[in-house]
Amino acid sequence: MSKAPANIVDRPLSKGKNEINISSFAFLFSEMIQYCQDRIKAGHELEKKLSDMGYSIGPRLLELLCVREKNSKRETKLLGILSFIHTTVWKSLFGKPADSLEKSTEADDEYMISDNNMVVNKFISLPKHLSSLNCAAFVAGIIEGILCSAEFPARVTAHNVAVEGKRFPKTVILIKFNPEVIERNA
Amino acid sequence: MIYNIYIFNKDGTCIYNEDWNKKKQSQNQSEDQKLLFGMLYSLKAFITSSSPKKIDDKTGFHCYKTSTYKLHYYETLSCIKFIIMSDPNVPDLRDDLKKIYSQIFVEYVIKNPIYKPGTTVKCDTFINQLNLYLKQMPSFSS
Amino acid sequence: MTINSIYILNKAGTLIYQNDFGNTEKLSHNSYIRLGSTFHSLHAIASNLSPVSGSSSGIEVIETEAFKLQCFQTHTGIKFYVIADPNHQQLEELLHGVYELYTDYVLKNPFYEIEMQIRCDLFDYKLLRLLGVRE
Numbered sequence: 473m474s475k476a477p478a479n480i481v482d483r484p485l486s487k488g489k490n491e492i493n494i495s496s497f498a499f500l501f502s503e504m505i506q507y508c509q510d511r512i513k514a515g516h517e518l519e520k521k522l523s524d525m526g527y528s529i530g531p532r533l534l535e536l537l538c539v540r541e542k543n544s545k546r547e548t549k550l551l552g553i554l555s556f557i558h559t560t561v562w563k564s565l566f567g568k569p570a571d572s573l574e575k576s577t578e579a580d581d582e583y584m585i586s587d588n589n590m591v592v593n594k595f596i597s598l599p600k601h602l603s604s605l606n607c608a609a610f611v612a613g614i615i616e617g618i619l620c621s622a623e624f625p626a627r628v629t630a631h632n633v634a635v636e637g638k639r640f641p642k643t644v645i646l647i648k649f650n651p652e653v654i655e656r657n658a
Numbered sequence: 659m660i661y662n663i664y665i666f667n668k669d670g671t672c673i674y675n676e677d678w679n680k681k682k683q684s685q686n687q688s689e690d691q692k693l694l695f696g697m698l699y700s701l702k703a704f705i706t707s708s709s710p711k712k713i714d715d716k717t718g719f720h721c722y723k724t725s726t727y728k729l730h731y732y733e734t735l736s737c738i739k740f741i742i743m744s745d746p747n748v749p750d751l752r753d754d755l756k757k758i759y760s761q762i763f764v765e766y767v768i769k770n771p772i773y774k775p776g777t778t779v780k781c782d783t784f785i786n787q788l789n790l791y792l793k794q795m796p797s798f799s800s
Numbered sequence: 801m802t803i804n805s806i807y808i809l810n811k812a813g814t815l816i817y818q819n820d821f822g823n824t825e826k827l828s829h830n831s832y833i834r835l836g837s838t839f840h841s842l843h844a845i846a847s848n849l850s851p852v853s854g855s856s857s858g859i860e861v862i863e864t865e866a867f868k869l870q871c872f873q874t875h876t877g878i879k880f881y882v883i884a885d886p887n888h889q890q891l892e893e894l895l896h897g898v899y900e901l902y903t904d905y906v907l908k909n910p911f912y913e914i915e916m917q918i919r920c921d922l923f924d925y926k927l928l929r930l931l932g933v934r935e
Contacts, residue, residue: 498908505910595908597920602911639925661851682853690849697845701862704838707831708883710804710824711866718864725857726850743851 491567498595505607515602519630523613530617537564546622550649550657553624557615558585565611566591571642581654583647585615586633590643606630608643615645625650659745660798661727663788665763667776668737670695674779678792679799698731698739720752734759748797762787801888803931804867806898807832810915811877813840817918821931839881843871870895878902894930901926 508521537560538544547553558573566587576582590608598605608630616628626649632641661681665674672691684690705719716733723729723746730748732740732755740755740763766784767773773781792798804824808817815836820826827835843858850856862869863886870891871881880895880902905923906912912920 495908502908502910509910595905595922597905597909597911597922599911599919607910640922677851680851682851693845694849697842697849700838701842704835704842705862705864707827708805708835708869709864709866710802710883713864713866718866720863720865722846722859722863723861724846724850724859726852726854727856729846745852 494591494594497591501592501607501610502595504610515605518602519605519609522607522609523616523629526610526613526615527617527620529614530619531621533561533564533614534618534621537561550624550653553619553622554583554585554647557618561615561618562587565614570645576646579648581649581651583649585645585647586642587645588635588638588642593643604632606632606643608645612645615647619647619649624653626653659748659800660792660795661743661745663743663758663792664691664694664739664741665779666691666695666739666741669776670699671776671778673777676785676788694741695739698741721750730755732756732759738763744797751797754791754795758788758791762791802885803888803894804883804885806927807836807839807879807881807883808898808902808918809836809840809879809881812915813837814915816916819924819927821928839871840879843873843879872896872899874899897930898927901930 504525505518505522508518508525512518512521541560547556554573559569562568562570562585570585571588572584572586574584574586576584587608590611592608592611593606596607612628612630616626619626619628626647628648629646631644631646633644634641659679661679662675662677664672667673672688672695675687675691701722702715702719706713706715709718716735716737719731719733721728721730725746727743728746728748730742730744730751732752734740738759740759742751742755744751762784766787767779767781768775770781770784773779779785803821805818805820807815810816813836815833818832818836839859847856847858858873859869859871861871865886867883868886868888868891869881869883871879872892872895873879880898882891882895882898884891901923902918905926906918906920907914909920909922912918
């Protein structure tokens with residue numbers, strides 16, 4: 473066993489442990505949702521609450537990934553930051569890249585990242601009166617936090633989209649950039 | 659290992675009860691008998707309504723098992739109920755219960771002119787024959 | 801081998817889940833609740849009637865000519881019981897599987913209130929998959 477250098481700044485940056493137990497996460501996330509539920513008046517506020525919780529994680533995660541990524545540079549292009557989220561961010565959060573990244577056919581400023589098996593929703597069954605809710609609003613909040621702190625202000629929301637032949641819908645993260653971002657990129 | 663035998667007449671009165679290999683001293687024998695009969699009564703009603711198929715009221719129920727004992731059940735067409743409690747690993751005893759009924763109970767109790775049907779069984783020959791029969795069974799004390 | 805019904809009782813003996821499979825005849829919701837609490841009391845009395853000192857588990861198996869009932873009680877007092885073909889041999893494993901699904905898809909669901917009726921789509925779906933029932 474090699475002895476670690478005494479001074480912490482002399483040690484190489486740790487890669488970080490990139491796996492946690494799914495059950496611990498599920499229980500923590502379940503408690504977060506119940507905590508939010510006790511503090512809202514109407515159903516749709518739940519998504520907002522979850523999104524806000526995620527939002528504060530975004531800037532910290534961006535910083536951390538920039539430090540850990542080899543030859544990382546500041547993303548200035550719209551597609552650059554989107555593929556960074558689709559690949560790097562998704563890998564660090566869920567251990568795999570997202571299933572797809574598409575540009576909306578209806579609006580120029582909208583992009584969609586979809587995931588067929590969202591980890592945060594693995595154990596969640598929605599009650600009837602909340603069937604349009606998607607608890608991945610928390611993940612959407614993280615993405616929004618990252619985009620805003622990387623100077624790509626946008627609104628990010630999570631949606632359930634039915635897939636043909638599948639019993640349960642997939643999760644689509646919808647990213648709607650502010651007009652100035654689209655202008656700048658044009 | 660066989661723990662005890664109960665015989666109930668059609669009105670639910672216990673007409674015979676004997677214990678062997680006793681591990682627990684019962685506080686109140688007649689209370690236990692009533693509890694057992696009541697339990698079996700609701701168990702049979704439960705079985706009839708839970709069953710996915712039509713089930714015969716008398717021969718439908720075979721046995722139940724817990725971690726400490728197994729209850730074997732046999733009911734005659736005349737509604738006399740024979741019950742044996744054994745340890746959980748004893749195989750099905752319904753054939754033995756049937757034999758106890760047809761070869762011992764009918765022979766030494768029903769055919770006994772002094773016995774009044776429906777009353778407690780006190781015939782010595784029946785008790786002797788029953789003990790002889792049970793004690794020769796391989797599962798009696800093993 | 802047919803599986804006819806699965807019941808889950810909470811520790812007070814209240815029915816929190818019931819489902820029939822195959823072409824099992826359906827009863828009214830109230831009859832299921834009544835059957836569930838009857839089983840809960842039979843289970844308790846059977847453990848009291850034990851001829852052996854030391855605690856008895858209560859009913860684990862009931863054998864009848866038409867079906868077999870297997871019950872599994874967790875350390876927290878929840879009872880799972882299944883009604884199946886009299887010759888079915890793997891009921892214990894099956895109940896463990898149901899327990900596992902319960903801990904995953906019911907207990908980890910933030911919208912499930914503990915001890916209450918189970919209404920979780922994912923649990924229903926996984927249960928059918930476990931039983932190999934086609935929808």
